[in-house]
Amino acid sequence: MEALGxxxxxxxxxxxxxxxxxSGSTRLSNxxxxxxxxxxxxxxxxxxxxxxxxxxxxxLKQMKDMTAARKRWEALVRDGKVKVLTPREAGYAIQLSSKxxxxxxxxxxxxxxxxxxxxxxxxxxxxxxxDAGTLSRKVTEFMMGGWWSGVxxxxxxxxxxxxxxxxxxxxxxxxxxxxxxxxxxxxxELLYNAGYENLFWVQGGLxxxxxxxxxxxxxxxxxxxxxxxxxxxxxxxxxxxxxxAKEGWGYRLVYSARLVGLFLAADALFxxxxxxxxxxxxxxxx
Numbered sequence: 001m002e003a004l005g006x007x008x009x010x011x012x013x014x015x016x017x018x019x020x021x022x023s024g025s026t027r028l029s030n031x032x033x034x035x036x037x038x039x040x041x042x043x044x045x046x047x048x049x050x051x052x053x054x055x056x057x058x059x060l061k062q063m064k065d066m067t068a069a070r071k072r073w074e075a076l077v078r079d080g081k082v083k084v085l086t087p088r089e090a091g092y093a094i095q096l097s098s099k100x101x102x103x104x105x106x107x108x109x110x111x112x113x114x115x116x117x118x119x120x121x122x123x124x125x126x127x128x129x130x131d132a133g134t135l136s137r138k139v140t141e142f143m144m145g146g147w148w149s150g151v152x153x154x155x156x157x158x159x160x161x162x163x164x165x166x167x168x169x170x171x172x173x174x175x176x177x178x179x180x181x182x183x184x185x186x187x188x189e190l191l192y193n194a195g196y197e198n199l200f201w202v203q204g205g206l207x208x209x210x211x212x213x214x215x216x217x218x219x220x221x222x223x224x225x226x227x228x229x230x231x232x233x234x235x236x237x238x239x240x241x242x243x244x245a246k247e248g249w250g251y252r253l254v255y256s257a258r259l260v261g262l263f264l265a266a267d268a269l270f271x272x273x274x275x276x277x278x279x280x281x282x283x284x285x286x
Contacts, residue, residue: 073185082188082199087209090175090202094214099173099200102164104187105225106154109179112225113206113218118177121163123187127155150228160187161194170195177202179226207239 076082085093093099094117101118103110106125114120127134134153141153157163168174174196178184181204188199206214206222216222223239224232231237235244 069186072189076185076189076192077201081192081197082185082201084203085175085200086213087202087204087206088213090177090200091209091214093175093200097173099175100168101175101177102168102187103177104160104184105178105206106152108152108228109225111218112220113216113222115177115206116215116217119167121160121167122157123160123178123183123190124154124156127153129155146229148229148231150230150232161190164191164196165194168196171198172196173198173200175200175202177206179205179207181205181208 077084090101094101094115101115103114103118103120104123105120106122108126110120110122127137134155137153141151146152174191176184176187176191176199178187181202184201184205188201191199202208207226209222211221214222218225223242227237227239232240235241
């Protein structure tokens with residue numbers, strides 16, 4: 001009904017009738033459908049089309065930008081300008097060679113888990129501004145899955161290079177890491193172009209690390225630092241499924257209880273909305 005633009009507080013007699021034609025398809029009765037509803041339906045259709053166009057344009061731009069970036073990053077690794085380390089090798093390098101680990105993750109991930117003794121300078125961080133452009137981007141990213149994944153809107157820190165230059169000379173051996181390995185590659189590209197030549201990239205990011213690979217500090221395992229949103233709450237991420245397979249039924253019961261609670265809350269809201277609708281109808285009828 002919502003797809004047709006009906007207001008939930010309208011009584012049955014006020015709503016346009018839906019008729020079946022000979023072929024079995026559904027149509028609106030012209031005799032009973034006020035022009036207001038026809039205009040509302042057209043408005044909703046145009047809005048849906050615009051939203052779909054914006055979504056497709058956004059996704060296409062993201063794909064093009066990521067494809068171009070990956071080619072540049074692969075060239076850096078292929079040409080030996082950035083050396084590759086596994087999380088375990090990075091742990092050995094930190095312990096035995098006193099190399100510096102540069103953590104470029106945003107605040108939301110850093111707060112959950114970090115490598116002891118690492119230096120934190122995020123290349124992208126949570127965008128807390130509220131200008132029109134940022135709000136539009138936040139809404140778009142939330143509608144495109146941010147509500148499920150919990151990934152916040154991030155923005156590039158224009159002072160990233162300046163902060164690194166202030167902290168480390170260009171001949172420093174830097175091990176660059178992020179959560180999954182992509183943002184750290186972007187950081188390696190910037191650092192190499194700025195004159196850093198002793199760069200090491202943690203392949204797969206901290207998410208690929210086992211607990212014994214690196215000395216961790218923080219309340220959660222490295223693997224859980226990058227998850228969030230409704231998927232984390234319900235335990236439906238790949239990382240949580242893997243943990244559940246190891247922990248057994250006790251671990252799964254927690255998230256099963258959360259799912260049941262979510263359904264109960266949704267039912268309660270639905271019933272509450274119905275009651276409010278009936279109450280408002282009664283007020284209008286009197």
